[in-house]
Amino acid sequence: MRKLLLESLLQAPLTEAPPSRDDAALAELAASLERASRRRLGRSLSIREVDAGSCNGCELEIHALNNAFYDLERFGLKFVASPRHADVLLVTGPVTKNMREALERTWAATPDPKWVVAVGDCALDGGLFAGSYGVVGGVSAVVPVDLHIRGCPPSPTALLKGLLALVESAR
Amino acid sequence: MTFLSALANRGERVAAHRPWPRIAVNASTWRQAVLGIAAGEATLLGLWSDGEAVHLALHAEEAPEVLVISLPCPERRFPSVAATHPPALRLERTIRDLYGLEPEGSPDTRRWLDHGRWGVRQPLGAHEAAPPTGDPYAFHAATGPPLHQIPVGPVHAGIIEPGHFRFTCNGEAVVRLEERLGYVHKGVDGLMRDAPLEKAAKLAGRVSGDSTVAYAMAFARAVESALGLEPPPRAIFLRALMAELERLANHFGDIGAICNDASFSLIHAHCGILREHVLRVADASFGHRLMMDCVVPGGTAVDLAQASAPGLPTLVRTIRRRFPELIELYDRTASLQNRTITTGILTRELARQYGAGGFVGRASGRAFDARKQPGYAPYDDLRFDMPIRQEGDVDARVWVRVNEVAQSLALIEQILDRLPAGAIRTDIGRATGGDSVEGLALVEGFRGDVLAWVRLAPDGRIARCHLRDPSWFQWPLLEAAIEGNIVADFPLCNKSFNCSYSGHDL
Numbered sequence: 001m002r003k004l005l006l007e008s009l010l011q012a013p014l015t016e017a018p019p020s021r022d023d024a025a026l027a028e029l030a031a032s033l034e035r036a037s038r039r040r041l042g043r044s045l046s047i048r049e050v051d052a053g054s055c056n057g058c059e060l061e062i063h064a065l066n067n068a069f070y071d072l073e074r075f076g077l078k079f080v081a082s083p084r085h086a087d088v089l090l091v092t093g094p095v096t097k098n099m100r101e102a103l104e105r106t107w108a109a110t111p112d113p114k115w116v117v118a119v120g121d122c123a124l125d126g127g128l129f130a131g132s133y134g135v136v137g138g139v140s141a142v143v144p145v146d147l148h149i150r151g152c153p154p155s156p157t158a159l160l161k162g163l164l165a166l167v168e169s170a171r
Numbered sequence: 172m173t174f175l176s177a178l179a180n181r182g183e184r185v186a187a188h189r190p191w192p193r194i195a196v197n198a199s200t201w202r203q204a205v206l207g208i209a210a211g212e213a214t215l216l217g218l219w220s221d222g223e224a225v226h227l228a229l230h231a232e233e234a235p236e237v238l239v240i241s242l243p244c245p246e247r248r249f250p251s252v253a254a255t256h257p258p259a260l261r262l263e264r265t266i267r268d269l270y271g272l273e274p275e276g277s278p279d280t281r282r283w284l285d286h287g288r289w290g291v292r293q294p295l296g297a298h299e300a301a302p303p304t305g306d307p308y309a310f311h312a313a314t315g316p317p318l319h320q321i322p323v324g325p326v327h328a329g330i331i332e333p334g335h336f337r338f339t340c341n342g343e344a345v346v347r348l349e350e351r352l353g354y355v356h357k358g359v360d361g362l363m364r365d366a367p368l369e370k371a372a373k374l375a376g377r378v379s380g381d382s383t384v385a386y387a388m389a390f391a392r393a394v395e396s397a398l399g400l401e402p403p404p405r406a407i408f409l410r411a412l413m414a415e416l417e418r419l420a421n422h423f424g425d426i427g428a429i430c431n432d433a434s435f436s437l438i439h440a441h442c443g444i445l446r447e448h449v450l451r452v453a454d455a456s457f458g459h460r461l462m463m464d465c466v467v468p469g470g471t472a473v474d475l476a477q478a479s480a481p482g483l484p485t486l487v488r489t490i491r492r493r494f495p496e497l498i499e500l501y502d503r504t505a506s507l508q509n510r511t512i513t514t515g516i517l518t519r520e521l522a523r524q525y526g527a528g529g530f531v532g533r534a535s536g537r538a539f540d541a542r543k544q545p546g547y548a549p550y551d552d553l554r555f556d557m558p559i560r561q562e563g564d565v566d567a568r569v570w571v572r573v574n575e576v577a578q579s580l581a582l583i584e585q586i587l588d589r590l591p592a593g594a595i596r597t598d599i600g601r602a603t604g605g606d607s608v609e610g611l612a613l614v615e616g617f618r619g620d621v622l623a624w625v626r627l628a629p630d631g632r633i634a635r636c637h638l639r640d641p642s643w644f645q646w647p648l649l650e651a652a653i654e655g656n657i658v659a660d661f662p663l664c665n666k667s668f669n670c671s672y673s674g675h676d677l
Contacts, residue, residue: 001437001500001504003496004437004441004496004497004500005437014444049330050326051330051331051332051333051355052333053354053355053357054332054355054380054673055377055378055379055380055383055673056332056379056380056381056671056672056673057377057380057381057383057461057463058380059330059331059332059380060380060381060424060461061460062330063330063424064443064446064447064450066443067440067443067444067446067447068440068443068444068447069444069447079330081328081329082328083326093355094357096354096355096356096357097286097288097289097290097303098284098286098288098289098353098354098355098356099325099333099354099355100288101288101305102325102326102333102354106326128362128370128373128374128377129357129358129362129377131362132357132358132361132362133289133290133291133294133358133361134289134294134356134357134358134361135357135358152377152463153380153461155454155460
């Protein structure tokens with residue numbers, strides 16, 4: 001273990017330079033963020049991830065944000081275990097009818113001010129699953145959405161761009 | 172005469188089903204088949220419905236290795252399989268929820284995927300409107316003065332899929348775990364009906380995102396069997412290359428996550444780096460990190476990018492250099508071993524009875540890998556071992572996966588050495604030749620065997636399609652493996668199984 005730790009100390013970090021923020025995302029956000037809430041949060045946001053029906057592809061890439069290459073926490077963004085500790089809900093999937101109430105309750109449990117980021121093409125409008133008897137549709141059909149990050153699934157870089165835009169406008 | 176060949180003689184063979192036979196049987200043969208499965212003469216591979224009949228897929232070691240028997244249900248009922256063979260229980264409850272076919276004599280009449288939220292009952296059967304107010308669910312009782320219940324989910328603390336776990340505990344020890352799943356039911360069987368082939372292939376690749384290559388391959392192979400065509404040799408090798416990359420990425424992710432659930436984050440961090448390397452090479456090689464939509468009926472959608480050619484051998488070398496030191500660390504850290512050894516033991520007998528696929532079965536002595544048996548190209552041409560352990564604990568499941576990493580690396584080298592030149596896709600045309608045709612395929616994903624069954628309409632659209640995730644037979648075993656363990660070890664046990672919610676909920 002000492003060898004591994006020592007090597008990690010001597011090696012250059014794997015963490016890569018942040019991507020430029022997503023300007024389109026910034027424009028989408030500008031309308032939803034108020035100056036007062038920006039002051040209160042500073043540059044640090046706590047994120048609660050909610051899978052509302054995804055195929056788990058988006059979860060894999062959200063997980064990757066925590067690895068050494070993307071290192072999400074350097075931006076003051078971190079995942080938390082409870083919606084009561086969260087500023088941001090990161091919601092994936094077409095919202096299934098069986099998850100609708102759970103998503104509503106998670107949203108209600110998140111204190112204000114809060115933002116909802118819908119991740120993935122399914123979260124936009126139900127994607128490939130739209131129209132099924134088991135699916136409500138996109139996330140915005142259930143809770144208000146501040147930012148969409150597209151992709152199937154969005155790459156960690158695309159996720160970072162979107163989240164950085166969120167931090168940027170929450171400053 | 173083997174059990175399956177005897178059974179095959181007892182019904183009328185359906186001509187258009189390939190590559191293995193499907194026979195239409197009467198209720199008495201159906202019951203005999205179920206008795207045979209319960210007695211261990213064959214393994215239950217799947218149980219599904221198309222609305223008119225119920226279909227039971229069986230596997231045995233001697234030819235015919237796979238057999239599908241079908242019981243027409245004009246009276247909307249069939250003899251319960253689960254009454255004799257419990258592993259069929261959730262599959263049977265699902266048939267009842269979706270199609271309204273009644274499993275007569277079933278030991279559990281509670282709804283499974285239907286939570287009373289769809290606004291409709293039997294969505295693929297009678298389709299009766301119902302208020303979406305939600306049904307109460309009666310969990311099995313476990314009573315006594317010292318017992319208390321812990322409800323968990325559907326929204327969990329980590330970045331994972333939703334499901335509900337109801338623990339009944341005596342102090343720290345879990346006396347009973349009961350799962351309630353179905354939260355991410357998206358209605359895949361329904362969406363598949365009448366879908367054009369391209370849309371159906373995309374849907375198949377999104378049943379469980381972590382196994383997108385395995386699902387796309389199972390679906391493509393089932394379609395190709397139905398149409399009686401072979402993809403080009405290069406495509407067959409490219410598919411296996413993608414499948415092994417997917418296996419590596421998932422094994423690294425999960426081995427790291429298991430260590431993390433035992434609070435050993437160093438291995439988690441390093442496994443995360445290896446996983447990222449794999450995904451980046453997949454992206455450079457095939458244009459998508461998870462390789463979604465890269466496997467299609469008829470072959471592959473993309474060829475191996477020439478510019479990425481050196482990336483794959485470099486990846487193999489990097490993993491061979493970095494992974495052994497992580498495993499040595501795993502093996503030498505007493506505090507970590509203390510958590511994984513003898514934790515969450517799945518008995519050999521249960522693994523056999525449930526036909527547990529993948530590392531869950533192989534860590535409990537069940538020597539089954541769909542790449543070996545029934546086997547499919549190109550694996551019948553490649554050399555690799557099937558790592559087996561007998562202990563059945565979290566540690567054994569880790570070790571099976573550690574050893575599978577070495578096998579996948581060897582397979583990738585062989586595939587690159589022998590990658591044939593030529594086309595990557597056969598034109599599958601638009602029509603089936605005037606008849607509806609059916610195909611079945613079994614493909615080994617990282618988690619276990621994925622079963623795909625399709626019926627193509629004469630115009631080439633999907634008439635019916637059913638995809639069975641390995642998790643169907645692994646989720647119930649988690650309930651057994653956790654018994655007597657402490658609550659704090661549940662995340663560890665759960666991660667060591669890593670069943671799919673989405674793959675199961677469909």
